[in-house]
Amino acid sequence: MEKKTLLVTGNLGYIGSTLVPILTDAGYDVIGYDIGYYDDCYLVPAPQKLVKQIKKDIREVTEEDLKGVDCILHLAGLSNDPLGDLSPDLTEEINFKATIRLAECAKKAGVGRFIYTSSQSIYGISSSSKEVDEEGEKNPITAYAKTKWQSECELRKMCSDDFVIVYLRPATAYGASPNLRIDIVFNQFVAFAFTNKLIQIMSDGTPWRPMTHIRDITAAFIACVEAPSELIKNEAFNVGTANNNFTVSQLAKAAQGCVPGTELIFTGEHTDPRSYRVSSDKILTVLKDYYKPEWDITKGAEELIRFYELVGFDKETFTGYKCTRLKCLKKRIADGMVDDDLRINKC
Template structure:
C-alpha cells in the first residue's frame, strides 16, 4: 500500500516508518518537526516527507494514498495541560480535518493512534475492555475521546477508521521520549542509582513496547476490512498491567546498584486503570506482541549505555517533550499557537 504516516519524526514514528518499509509498503511522512533533532544515536532512514502543520492539511496532500497511520498529536499530559484548548485544536479538530481530507481524497483506511488514557480513573481493579466507559482526567485523554467519536461518524462503505487505544508506551526509539514512565525510571536507575517515583506508586497502568504498538499498526493496516472497520482495540498485552511501584522494583532488579526512592510529598496518581487487550489478539491473528517490561528495561539499559546517554542529556529538551516545546517557544521559534515563526 501507499501509506502516509503523520508524526513520523516522533517517538513512535521512528519505529513505525522503518517497520512499514520493511514489510514492503510505500511510506511518506508528514510532520511539523518539533522533535526532528531530538535524537539518541543516528536517525532512522528517512522517507519522502511533507513538512506541514497538521492544522493545514487538505485533500491535495492525501491524494494517491491508500491508508493513513495518524500518530501526530500533542503527545502527553504535561503538554496537554500547558494549553488545553490547543490540545483540543490539534488532537481533536485537526485530526478530524485530516480524516475528512483523507476521505475526500479516496483514502480507504484511517488508523488513529488513540490512548488508554481515555479510561482515566478506573473505579476498581477490573481490567477494562473496549466497551468500558470513559473517565478521562486530563485534556489529552478527553481529546482522544472527542476524536474517536467524530471519526466514527465518518465511517461508511468507502472509509474505515480504526482506533488503536495504546497502553502507556516504553522502549527504545531513535527519537527517545524520556517522559514515559519505564524509560524515565530506567534512565534514572542507570545514571543516578535511584529509581525515583514522583507518585506513591499505587496506580495501575497498562504498559506496551513501542515496537508492539507499531506491530499492531502494521497488522491492522493489512487485516481484512471486516476485522477493522470502525473498531476500537486496546493495544498491549493483558498480562502487562502493572502497579507503578512494581515497575520501579523491577527496574531496581534489572539495574545493579539501584534502589527505589520516593519524591517528597509523593501522592496517588489520578490515572489508575487496568485494561484487557484480548480482543485484538483474538480478532487480528497478524498481531503477535512479543515484549515484556523486563525485556524492555534490559533493552533500554543496553541502548542508553551504547549511545553514551548522560543524565544531563536525558533531562534536557532533547528527550523531554514539554521542555522541547518550551525551548522552542522561549527562543521565539514557535508562537503562542505552537506554529513556526522561524525555522
C-alpha cells in the same frame, strides 16, 4: 499484490521513527508528514526511506497532500498529559480539530483506510479490581485524554465501507527509539536507575498502569494495515499483551533490578488519581492472525539499558530538552522557532 502507499503523520517522533523503517522494510511506500518540532532530538541517526517528507503543521493539511494514499496512520499531535495541560485550547485544536480535518481531507482524497491513535487514558479512573475492555466506561480526566475520546466519537460518524476507520488505544508506551522519550514512566525509571542508581517515586506506588512496548504498538499498526476491513471497521482495540498491567511500584522494581545497587524510595507526597487496568483480549483474539506481540517489561528494560549504553545517555541528556516533549516545546518557543500557538515561525 499491489504495493500500498501509507502516510504516517508524526513520522519523526517517538513511535513514528520506529514504525516507518519497519513499514518500508515490509515493502510499503511511505510518505512522512511531520511539523518537525523534534527534528534535532534524535540520539542516534535514523534516516527513513520515504517516498517524500511533508514538513507541515497537521492543522494545515489539505486534500492535495493525501492524493494517492491508500492508508493513513495518524500519530501526530500533542502527545501526553503535560503537553495537553500547557494549553487545553491548543490541545483541542491540534489533537481534535486537526484530526477531523485530516479525516475529512482523506475521505475526499479517496484514502481507503484511516488508523487513528487514541489512548487508554480515555478510561481515566476505573476500578482496579477488574480489567477494562473497549466497552468500559470512559472517564477522561486530562485535556489530552478528552481530545482522544472526542476524536473517536466524531470519527465514528465518518466511517464507511469506502473509508474504513479503526481506533488503536495503546497502553503507556515504553522502549528504545531513535527519538527517545523519557517523559514516560518506564523509560524514565530505567533512566533514573542508569544515571543515578536511585529511583524516587512521589506517589505510594499503588496506581495501576497498562504498558505496551513501542514495537508491539508498531505491530498493532501493521496489523490494522493488513487485516481485512470487516475485522477492523469502526472497531476500537486496546493495544497490549495478556499480562501488561503493573503498579507503579512493580515498574519501579523492574527498573531497579536492571541496574545492581539502585536504591528505590517511595515518598508518597503526591497522589495520582490516574489508575486503571486494561484488557487487551480483543486485539489478541480478533486480530490474532495479524497481531503478535513479543515484548515484556524485563526484555524492554534490558533493551533500554543497551540503548542508553550505546548513546552514552547521561545526566545531562536526562535533564536536557531532547527527550522530554514539554521541555522541548518550551525551548522552541523561547528560541523563537515556534510561536505561542505552536506554529513554526517562517523566517
